[in-house]
Amino acid sequence: MRPLRIVTALAIIGLASPASAQFALPAQTPTARPAATARPAASPRAAACHGGQSFDQFLAGLKQQATTAGVSSRALAAASPWLVYDAKIVNRDRGQRVFGQLFTEFSRRMAADYRMQNGQLKIKQHAAAFARAEKEFGVPPAVIAAFWALESDFGAQMGNLPTLPSLVSLAYDCRRSKMFQDETIAALKIVDRGDLTPEEMIGSWAGELGQTQFLPTHYFNYAVDYDGDGHRNLLRSAEDVIGSTANYIANGLKWRRGEPWLQEVKVTTDVPWDQADLTIQLPRSKWTQFGVIYPDGRPLPNDAMPASLLLPMGRFGPAFLAYANFAAYTEWNNSLIYSTTAGYLATRIAGAAPMRRPTAQIPQLPFNELKELQQLLTKAGFNVGKIDGILGQQSRTAVKTIQIKYGLPADSWPTAELLVQLRGGAH
Numbered sequence: 477m478r479p480l481r482i483v484t485a486l487a488i489i490g491l492a493s494p495a496s497a498q499f500a501l502p503a504q505t506p507t508a509r510p511a512a513t514a515r516p517a518a519s520p521r522a523a524a525c526h527g528g529q530s531f532d533q534f535l536a537g538l539k540q541q542a543t544t545a546g547v548s549s550r551a552l553a554a555a556s557p558w559l560v561y562d563a564k565i566v567n568r569d570r571g572q573r574v575f576g577q578l579f580t581e582f583s584r585r586m587a588a589d590y591r592m593q594n595g596q597l598k599i600k601q602h603a604a605a606f607a608r609a610e611k612e613f614g615v616p617p618a619v620i621a622a623f624w625a626l627e628s629d630f631g632a633q634m635g636n637l638p639t640l641p642s643l644v645s646l647a648y649d650c651r652r653s654k655m656f657q658d659e660t661i662a663a664l665k666i667v668d669r670g671d672l673t674p675e676e677m678i679g680s681w682a683g684e685l686g687q688t689q690f691l692p693t694h695y696f697n698y699a700v701d702y703d704g705d706g707h708r709n710l711l712r713s714a715e716d717v718i719g720s721t722a723n724y725i726a727n728g729l730k731w732r733r734g735e736p737w738l739q740e741v742k743v744t745t746d747v748p749w750d751q752a753d754l755t756i757q758l759p760r761s762k763w764t765q766f767g768v769i770y771p772d773g774r775p776l777p778n779d780a781m782p783a784s785l786l787l788p789m790g791r792f793g794p795a796f797l798a799y800a801n802f803a804a805y806t807e808w809n810n811s812l813i814y815s816t817t818a819g820y821l822a823t824r825i826a827g828a829a830p831m832r833r834p835t836a837q838i839p840q841l842p843f844n845e846l847k848e849l850q851q852l853l854t855k856a857g858f859n860v861g862k863i864d865g866i867l868g869q870q871s872r873t874a875v876k877t878i879q880i881k882y883g884l885p886a887d888s889w890p891t892a893e894l895l896v897q898l899r900g901g902a903h
Contacts, residue, residue, distance in 0.1 A: 509759060525650040530563045531621065534648050542661045550659070551668035558640035559660075559676045565637075565645045570838055579788040579813050580833060586626060587821035595621035595825040598630060598714075605702055605715040609722035614733025619824035622818050623688050623808065625825075629812065631687040634711065635680035639663060643683040647707055649658045661693035671699065671708040672888055678711070686710030690724070698724040729804035737801035738819035740831050741785075742771050742795065749791055750886035753808070754798060755871075757782035771832050788816050790889025792838050794831050798821075807901050841890050846871075849890050852898040853878065 526534050539552055539559075551662055572822060599606050599617045606617035628634045643663055647656035663683070666672055672685075679685040685695055687710060699708035702719030709716050725731045744767035751758065751766075759780040768785065769775055776797075783797040796816065805815035841849060847865040858874035867875075872888040879886040882897050 477603050497665070525653050526648070527548065531648055535559055536551065536646065538644070538647065538657060538660060542664050545661050545665070547661065547664045547668050550665055555640055555664055555667055555674045558638060558677075559636070559644045560641050561648060562641045562645045565681055566641045566649045569646060569649065569651065576811065576835060578640075578838070579816060580793065580838075582813050583817040583820055583831070586817050587824060589819060591625040591629075592824040594630060595625050595821070596626065602714050602718060605718040607893070608702070609718050611869065613722040613726035615722040615725045615731050616822075616826065618822045619725065619731075619737065620718055621820035621825050623725075624717065625821065626814075626818055627689040627707065628687045631711075631714075631717075632688070634678070634687060635684070636678060637681050638674075639677035639679050639683050639685060639692075640674055642681055646683070656683070659692045662696045668693060669696070669708075670706075671695075672711070676711065687714075688719075688721045688724075690720070691720070694724055694728065695720075699727055725804055725808075729807045731804050732801050735801050736799045737805065738786075738799070738823055739767050739797045740771055740820075740823070741776070741797050742773075742832070743768055743785070743787075743791065743795045747785070747791075749787075750880060752785040752787045752791075752795075752887055753805055753873075754784045754786060754802075757784050759783075760797070768795075768797070771829070787887055787889070789834075789838050790891075791885055791887040792836070793834055793889075810869070812867075813873075838889075839892065841892065845892075845895060846890065849875075849895050849898065852895075852901075854902070856898070 479876075502645055529537070541548070542749065544551060560575065577631045595618065598621055606620065609620065610616060624630055640660070640663060643656055643660040647653055647660050663677065667674055667677075675688040677685060680689065684691055690699070690710060694781070695708075695710060697727075699710055699716065699720040701708050702715035703713045705713070707713075707716075708720065710720055726733075741763075746767035748766065760776045760783055761778045761780065763783065763785065764776045781799070783799050784802075786796040786798040786802075787793060788796075796819075798819075802815070802819055805819045808818070809815055824830070846867060847863055850863040850865070850871055853871070853874045854863065856876065856878065858872060860874050861868055861870040869891050871890075875890050876886045876888040878898065879888075879894060882894070884894060884897075
């Protein structure tokens with residue numbers, strides 16, 4: 477199981493991942509230097525997980541771990557000026573906020589026509605690399621191009637902060653120390669392998685690198701040299717970006733060659749709403765029996781291919797059949813809004829028509845009422861995860877269960893009616 481992608485401060489929709497939020501940042505500045513920040517004494521939070529070690533003591537131990545993992549003394553010496561503590565990064569990580577947004581709003585902005593067109597243009601510009609990647613890894617060009625578009629607008633926005641100070645600062649902090657110790661060592665291995673110098677490692681504040689925003693562990697494990705220059709450079713080589721992203725999707729996220737990932741459909745009231753869930757897969761022939769058709773009225777193939785019915789905004793919003801390959805999207809980023817948008821954008825780049833927009837506005841509970849809903853669900857015995865006003869998968873599952881209990885359409889979409897019911901049950 478790969479580590480989850482990290483939420484950054486610009487978290488754009490309650491995403492559980494970050495890089496997609498980098499669009500407002502300036503382009504990378506390869507000549508950046510490490511921040512001249514003092515190395516503080518251990519904070520109380522650090523003492524709790526590092527036995528009271530100062531940052532210098534912690535860093536000495538981390539360097540020893542890197543040596544044991546095979547990092548050379550040459551690479552450690554080159555990286556050492558960058559292995560400094562930056563309190564601003566830690567404060568940013570602790571203070572980040574996420575916000576909810578309707579899928580239709582987010583997808584309209586992030587899967588805009590210009591990104592579809594730029595994706596199609598990139599596929600033409602780099603036709604040989606895309607064809608090679610599809611042949612070797614089985615990942616369609618449109619799937620690669622959609623992630624490339626969303627993560628950095630094809631390299632235009634990769635972040636502008638030195639990577640090593642971010643990683644080692646977050647490694648010293650206790651919130652996700654083990655994860656970032658591993659990421660720091662992976663970054664040192666990238667330096668040791670000769671792919672990037674410490675000075676070239678510029679990216680997001682949370683340490684992600686390159687045009688498809690790889691964590692260092694993914695960079696080290698899945699980056700490939702597709703342009704033949706002897707280096708795996710995901711910051712400047714489009715060919716390396718294409719091949720490496722395909723390698724990660726195929727081997728890290730277990731893409732199934734030749735199979736679809738997402739298709740828009742049209743539903744009727746004959747659908748049993750409680751079956752609309754990514755955890756439930758039914759043959760397409762069964763969805764046909766429930767009245768599910770393509771948006772233009774064509775019937776679905778009457779076959780046994782398993783698919784889930786995905787209703788990101790409930791029964792009145794857009795509807796999709798999600799296939800086994802859609803799991804690669806939710807693994808890439810476990811925000812349902814981001815993963816559905818990424819899958820949808822890939823279909824658009826591949827030639828699909830724009831999705832049907834709802835004919836009427838779909839009400840969404842405001843942030844404070846979503847938090848109240850989560851609190852009431854928790855009080856009723858449900859595990860919704862963090863009470864944060866974000867409709868994640870655990871909250872959606874709880875909403876569906878309580879909708880069934882109250883005899884409401886179980887489409888996992890929270891409504892004012894459901895909140896009223898829960899308030900009444902709380903007395």
